[in-house]
Amino acid sequence: MPVGVAVTMAGVVILRQVTVGRATAIATDTRDLFTSALRGDGQAVAAVSRRRGKNLPDADAVGAAQEGYGAAYGPKLSELAQSANGAALITEMKRLAAVARNRYVFGAEGPNAYDCSGLVWRAIRNLGLYDGSRFTTSTFPAVASAFASRVAVGAVGDVVLWSGHMGVKTGPDRLYSALNSRVGIVTTTITGTQSGEPSYWRLSSAPAVHTQN
Numbered sequence: 001m002p003v004g005v006a007v008t009m010a011g012v013v014i015l016r017q018v019t020v021g022r023a024t025a026i027a028t029d030t031r032d033l034f035t036s037a038l039r040g041d042g043q044a045v046a047a048v049s050r051r052r053g054k055n056l057p058d059a060d061a062v063g064a065a066q067e068g069y070g071a072a073y074g075p076k077l078s079e080l081a082q083s084a085n086g087a088a089l090i091t092e093m094k095r096l097a098a099v100a101r102n103r104y105v106f107g108a109e110g111p112n113a114y115d116c117s118g119l120v121w122r123a124i125r126n127l128g129l130y131d132g133s134r135f136t137t138s139t140f141p142a143v144a145s146a147f148a149s150r151v152a153v154g155a156v157g158d159v160v161l162w163s164g165h166m167g168v169k170t171g172p173d174r175l176y177s178a179l180n181s182r183v184g185i186v187t188t189t190i191t192g193t194q195s196g197e198p199s200y201w202r203l204s205s206a207p208a209v210h211t212q213n
Helices: 003-019 023-039 042-049 059-066 084-099 116-126 140-144
Strands: 148-151 159-161 166-171 174-180 184-189 199-203
Touching (some): 084 116, 084 166, 084 174, 084 199, 116 174
Antiparallel strands (some): 148 199, 159 166, 159 199, 166 174, 174 184
């Protein structure tokens, strides 16, 4: 390995390890990284690159948690919602979507298909938080005060609302919603789903009464 390349790699390693909370392990990590690179062991190089300090989660854990698969790494993001009903909303929306086979139909409110507001409305109704008439993205703010409050910063389990679309926040920049007839009910990014800034609505923390529908 050329000296210049080795020096550059060492500098990158040192900077990275300080950033991820492993300043005290720079010597060990640098040795392991260079040894793995010289052996041509790409998997070992990747493993060293994923190391984090004790105060930071492992990169694999972060990625798994963002997707909601926390069994091997701790709580799922749905369990980290700001209210118990926020976690319940995620679970119920996904249950309803599974029954409907993720099918989207404009104006539908279940059980065989949903549009964006129909899915949120049905889930909130099933949780026993709201028993009023069917809301849409335009009428949601007017009725939401009965079971939710608007918040400045969205958290997992909050309803995400634009003028023409809505869903539930399931992770960092993650939205679960009935999107359209082409892709159905899916997880997308919040920033890439609709133009403009959405509003966030946090469900009340009162116990939810679940009724099958």
